[in-house]
Amino acid sequence: MAVENYIHDLLYRYECVILPGFGAFITQQHSAHIDSTTNEFYPPKKTISFNRQLVKNDGLLANYIREVENIPYTTAVQKMDSFVQELNSVLENNRMITFEKIGAFTLTKDEKLQFEPATETNFLKEAFGLSNFTSAEILRETYKKQAVALEEKAPVAFTPERRSGSNWIKYAAVGILALGLSGAAGFNLYSNQIDEHNIAEQQKAATQLESQIQQATFVITNPLPAVTLNVAKQTGNYHIVAGAFREEENAAKAVEELKAEGFKARQIGANRFGLHQVLSSSHESRRDAINELYRVKKTNPGAWLLVEEL
Numbered sequence: 001m002a003v004e005n006y007i008h009d010l011l012y013r014y015e016c017v018i019l020p021g022f023g024a025f026i027t028q029q030h031s032a033h034i035d036s037t038t039n040e041f042y043p044p045k046k047t048i049s050f051n052r053q054l055v056k057n058d059g060l061l062a063n064y065i066r067e068v069e070n071i072p073y074t075t076a077v078q079k080m081d082s083f084v085q086e087l088n089s090v091l092e093n094n095r096m097i098t099f100e101k102i103g104a105f106t107l108t109k110d111e112k113l114q115f116e117p118a119t120e121t122n123f124l125k126e127a128f129g130l131s132n133f134t135s136a137e138i139l140r141e142t143y144k145k146q147a148v149a150l151e152e153k154a155p156v157a158f159t160p161e162r163r164s165g166s167n168w169i170k171y172a173a174v175g176i177l178a179l180g181l182s183g184a185a186g187f188n189l190y191s192n193q194i195d196e197h198n199i200a201e202q203q204k205a206a207t208q209l210e211s212q213i214q215q216a217t218f219v220i221t222n223p224l225p226a227v228t229l230n231v232a233k234q235t236g237n238y239h240i241v242a243g244a245f246r247e248e249e250n251a252a253k254a255v256e257e258l259k260a261e262g263f264k265a266r267q268i269g270a271n272r273f274g275l276h277q278v279l280s281s282s283h284e285s286r287r288d289a290i291n292e293l294y295r296v297k298k299t300n301p302g303a304w305l306l307v308e309e310l
Contacts (some may be wrong), residue, residue, distance in 0.1 A: 003083040021084040024054035046124040050115035059304035236282045238289035239306045244275035251276035
């Protein structure tokens, strides 16, 4: 099931992935914690739940399918609809279906859909590779008390060793000088290794960030004359992407047309494909952004939701 795999991929990057006509998969982040009774350490993670009420298409999954399979948006929507029909058919016949690494659905006797998430999958990408482990209890204070008790019973006196002559002082001075020189060289080498490591990590982070930048297309016919409006600065990490253009001039015209229609539109620069992206609005909460997206898609089906700190 290709659509199932696409949902799995998106859950690592987004808090909500809607399968139109079926429901929404929602992730929630949990901090790392330690079980005081078992001394077991649990890394941070993102768990998954399912909401049967969110069934409207927000464009996220459809645009991802369109991009990965290089197919038209309408074809991607039809593929999702066929997948949902197949799901409903399997549930009616078998009363149960499993999404690998996501969870299992069960249809109860009263026709209610229950979801059991897969516990072995951690959708928090920052915690990739981390697993639970148990640490033995640290008995530092116990050992300290035992050592103090032994010292009180049998104190140990240290007598400095007598040495003839002063040659050992010369040897010690030479040794200290050698250690100092080698330590300085080692510190410089260590510093260089740290710099190289930081540069590599910065390059890796930039590559990962670049791979997550998304694109969309938006065609505007009959552009309106340019209109200049003074609007308040847009804030929030949830953005409605109205379109992306090969020519920056077309993107600027799209911004002006959207502003004329009452939107607080703006450009956010070109993505890695060289397309100049245009936002119609930004929002503080995901729910406000999704509500706005539903409204915008009535006139612009190609609009989609971008979750990113700009």
